[in-house]
Amino acid sequence: MTSTEPALQRALDRERAHHEHCRTVLAAMVRGAHEHVVTGEDVSASGADAEVLGYRLRSRAREMSELPEGPLFFGRLDFADPEREGEGKEAGRALYIGRLRITEHPAAPPLVVDWRAPVSRAFYQATAGDPRGVAVRRRFGWAPGSRGDSTDLTGMEDEHLGRGESRDSGIVAREIERPRVGPMRDIAATIQPDQDDLVRAGLGDTVCVQGAPGTGKTAVGLHRAAYLLYTHPQRIRRGGLLILGPNPTFLSYIAEVLPALGETGVRQSTLAEEIARHPVTRTDDARAAALKHDARIAEVLRRALYARVDPDAAGDLAVPDGSYRWRVPAGALARVVADVRDEQPPYTVGRERVRARIVRHVQEQAERRAGPRSNAWLRRVERCRAVGAALDAVWPRVRPEEVLAPLLTDEDVLARAAEGVLDADEQKALLWTGRAPRSWKSARWSAADLVLLDEVAGLLEHPEGYGHIVVDEAQDLSPMECRAIARRCAFGSLTVLGDLAQGTTPWAARSWRTVLAHLGRPDAAVTPLTTGFRVPQEVVGLTNRLLARLGVDVPPARSLRGDGELTLRDTEPGAVPEAVVDAVRHALAGQGSVGVVAADPDVPRLRAALAGAGIPAAGPEALDARVTVVPASVVKGLEYDHVVAVEPAAIAAAEGPGGRGLHRLYVVLTRAVTRLTVIHTRPLPF
Structure with a gap:
């Protein structure tokens, strides 16, 4: 918020000067980290001690070097005068809040305090009714895309909490509503109080977040990971921290959030990558896949494995x-x-x-x-x-493949293991079709088979675990996939993120209690986030009508954004490509990214139409593209300023009879950050 008033301009100049000083000190901190690597190599210690010290110094130097460019602080807290308020050691001081701690000397007061430090919590939680010793909360406005030049500091807002003053922040609103182009951004500057409570949950707490679209649940999970790494660095790094996403496109989208918060080296993966023992070369039909993801199959596998144990086999x-x-x-x-x-x-x-x-x-x-x-x-x-x-x-030695391959090829072996668990029709559906492989070495495995192999491997020996796992889009996990995650976090904790309304797999959960039970955390608290900061009111009103038809116990969402635009276009059947081209041209007149989302079979035709009209359109993996054509099956977790949703009835029908088509459509419609255009020739499902 720029002002021409002399007093405010002088204050802005002082803040720019402070930021420039912080930049100089940070550069010295980076140089110092590299100098410590050199001097640390000459320390007098045992070889093992020197190696440990060297590793730590090199890691610190690498982390400092990999910090992304950007503003060094986004807020400031002025604490009340100690003579009048008596608020403790911070009273009478001004603290700048940023993404990492900056100090001229380890023992000196910091120039910038890390947003995760306990004292920083007042920045997110203080109110006029409960100021927490804060006299003034200041927020800084930076030019979009700033790389940290002090001249990019364009404005500031003050809330005089000590006087009982409360105001809505225009800076926060503009940051939230800023056009979405490129990877996901961090929200350290805009965390809301209910989000902050979840971010700062204890290390031993498993947290489940039921988040409506646009409520920031993914950002909450990533910021909780950063908070735990800051608060419990040794315990988390010793046990490891894993971010699990639904697909590689989603992981690419969130990949820059943790580095922006000063945390590098965190493993971000999909469950399929974590459990991959073999390439996927077989495709299951829907019935077989559903059975392989059913929790009952765990008992069948246990029986098949322990059937090999024979106490009487050896004799004397x-x-x-x-x-x-x-x-x-x-x-x-x-x-x-x-x-x-x-x-x-x-x-x-x-x-x-x-x-x-x-x-x-x-x-x-x-x-x-x-x-x-x-x-x-x-x-x-x-x-x-x-x-x-x-x-x-x-008690013979055995591999997981030696247990599973006979189970899926020999009906007698399967019948013995599945007796009383699966009926005859279910057993028949499980068996591989076609010629049986000569041995497990020549077997072809489906994606669901790999989940079963992981279950058997877990019965053989416990896998190496993590200290904490963040699981996003958890509503789509099957019981068997939940068990695979639980095995990897037997002695750690979980952050479980999702939205039951966005469950699109055949085995998607309708209750978080079911998911948490399979994850081994049946008593974990479930916290709903219902206030949206991304999806505008017009779109939320539309999707809440669809929500009522999804059969899940999810509270309707509400939005704080009133700047959205919703357009419904009834089009002739043969004119859909032209209507899409026209809608994209209209969208390009505004700011931000444009996502054209359609049923998977329609995507090539629409990309060709856009190319023929001279509009370059990329696929979902191109995060910086202005126009993207995205299959509905992979749009989950992504967001675009303007979404063009093509033929909602076709998107819903693409999931097949009895599928999760309306849930898929709900996902598509809630990807819009500012504007949503719905192009249809058939009646709208909502």
Whole structure:
């Protein structure tokens, strides 16, 4: 907010000078980080200590070098005078709030405080009724796309909270409504109080956010990840932090948020990438895929695996020891196997536990006869061929593929494992069609098969886990996919993000309690976000009418944006491409990105029409393109200033009979940030 008043102009000049000083200090901090790498190599310490120190210094230097350009602060807090207010050590001070801490010396007061620091919370939570010791909250306005030049500081707003003054921020409104071109931006400057509560939830808390379109649930999840990395750096980095998105396009869209907040090196992936043991070369029909994602299949897989354990398979065991043989009777061996199986350890752990107890049985006999045995003797017995043969008989070594391939090719094997769990028709639907592979090595696997392989691998041994996992679009996860995530976070916590109204997979959840139960967090709190900052009122009004038909218990959304535009165009069947071209030309007269969204089969025809009209249109992977043509199946999580939704009835019908077509349409219509044009020839589903 620029002003020509001399007093305000002088204040703006002082803030620009402070920002320029911060830039100089930050550059010195970056140089200092690299100098520490050089000097750290000469420290006197053990080789291991020097390596650890060097790694930490190099990591810090790399992180400092990778910080993206941009304004160094977006807010300021002036705390009340201590003589009048007595608000503690911050009283009477001014603190600048930014995306990272900037200081001239580690022991000196910071020039900029990290937005995640406890003292910064007042910037987001203070109100006229509860000022939290803040006399004045100042917000800074920066030129769009600023790379951090101090001259880009164009305005500021003050709220005198100490006087009971409250006002809506024009700077925040303009930032939220700024045209969407390129990857997703961070919201550190615009976090709302209810979002801030979720961002700052404790490390041990699993948080589930039911977020209506445009409420910032994805941004909340990413900012919570950044907050946890800042607040618990050692615990999170030791355990690891994983961001799970629905597809690679979505991950590309959010990829720059965490680096902008000063956090690099966080793994961002899809569940398909996490569990991929083989390439996907087979496609399941809808019935088979649904069954493979059903929670009941977990019991079938467990039975198929443990059917290989046979306590009576080995008979008497004779363990040679020089000229003597120690004997383990078949009955004793069977009891060992049965006891271990009752303990229900991971399969591989159980196998080694059986081996250890066989050796212990032999050791006890030997020590009764000749006294204590050495460690070398114990290792020799463990590696004994007779012990290995007996172990392979009663508790054989196995791969996940060796369990699953026979289950999906041999109806007798499947029938034994699925008895009482799946009926005969369901078992038949599960079996692979066509010629059975000679072995698992020549098998062709579907995407759902990989989920099953991961389940079996988890039964064999626990996978390496993460300290925290952020799961976006979680409403689309199947029970078996939830189990795969739960295995990777057995001792950590989760941030679960989604919208039941946007569930588009055949197994999409209708209740968060169901999802959380399969994730192993049945008691986690579910927090709704219903106030939208992105989708305008006109579009929300339209989609709330559709929401009533989706059969999910989701509260209607509301929007704080009144600047939207909604256009419904009834078109002749043969004139749809021309209508799309006309709508895109009209959209290009305004600012921001344009997304043309249609049923997947219609996308090539529309791209050709736009190209023929001289309008270059990219695919969804081109995040910086002005015009994008997007299949409805991949638009989830993306957003465009102007959306042209083509033939809603076709988008809904593309999911097939009994599918989630109306949910898919709900997703499409809520991608619009400012304007929505609906082109249709058939009756509108809403």
